[in-house]
Amino acid sequence: MTILIVGGSGFLGSELVRQAKAAGHTTVATYATKPCNSIPDAWRRLDLRDAESLDSVVADAQPRVVINASSGRADWAITAEGPVQLALVTAKRGTPLVHVSTDAVFSGAGTARYDESRLPDPVTPYGAAKAAAETGILAVHPKAVVARTSLIIGHGLSVHERLVHALAAGTTDGALY
Template identity: 40%
Template sequence: MTVLVVGASGHLGGEVSRRYVAAGESVVGTYHSGVRDVDGVDWQRLDLRDGAAVAELIGRVRPKVVISTAYVYGDWWVSADGAALVAVASARAGARLVHLSSDVVHGGRPEPYLDHEAPTPVGLYGASKAAAETAVRAIDPSAVLVRTSLIIGDESSKQVKLCLDMINRRVPGALFRDEIRCPLAVEDLAGAVVELAASDVAGTLNVSGPDAVSRPELAQLVADHYGLDASDMPIGTIAESGLHRAAEIRLDNARATALLSTRLRGVRELFARRLR
């Protein structure tokens, strides 16, 4: 089986690629920039803003599975239009499509969002991810759209690095106590993606961790893990910052938990295990 991982040079795309390579599958991975550090992948440079290039690559590779993970924060062409181009070419090739979306398609509220709830985005990035979902669902109703939250890995991963930078005062700004998310380990998310690719699950599915934590709470877990003093980390609120962004976004992952054999660990359990 040939698997195409769009955005394989990214954090999640790399982990998904490693799993397929380890399983003996033929993996084609796309990149535009970034480190191509996964062995056994047939690397192909791809600009998702180039519809002809997207169609040519997928038409030539003829993958059985396409995992669409690529995005660029603030770039509508890549995050929205690029996702639609991948969906069109994947449907033409008859490939099973797993599209990665985000919790930021929602506007925020104290109650958890269910899988089927319609997007209510705040800001450009959330709107681009919502537009991508709309396009993918229209183009390929059999595709599964994975709504996930903050992706946690080692110190090189975006979310952990941000915590470390804030704890060590290497970047300006503050961690917002009113910004709440449901983080998930990259290895758990990758396992869920691979499992979903082999299933017939369609439509939107929340795949997140069960723990809802604030940004400072997440940073404290990171600090404890690395033996750092986080008492001086900058803490504020979204309102104080003047930014326009969603605050509480909690995803109800009950359906994914029932469907998947991959266990979706909470961030507290994740860091407790890594500390032992």
């Protein structure tokens, strides 16, 4: 089947491209600024803030499923509004959407464990934007799934991994998030 991976040039997205291809799927991957060195069947440039091009990228790819692995950090238009636009476009077509979210929708205060029924209580602009995206997506797309992940460990060079090392070393206060 054809899988459209939004943010396919990113840290998680490029691994999703690799694994989807290895499983025999056709992959269409998007980038915002530049494709990376993973090799999907096709690259498409996509800015989630551009609702028109969003529609045409999904129409051209005709995916069986869309995975949103994009990240715009604390940028509200990219991280909160863009994914809701994507949900509107995919819902209109009846295309399932998997939206990757984060444990940063939670404050971490009061409990070490969260289940799906727990309401978000973000304490950062990034967490707030991700929580807003989740709420909007689930409101407009009946077939959408939100998958919250924590730190994704990989080759050590991802933005998140470097941030965690910098926070541990005390060389940043994490203000970007």
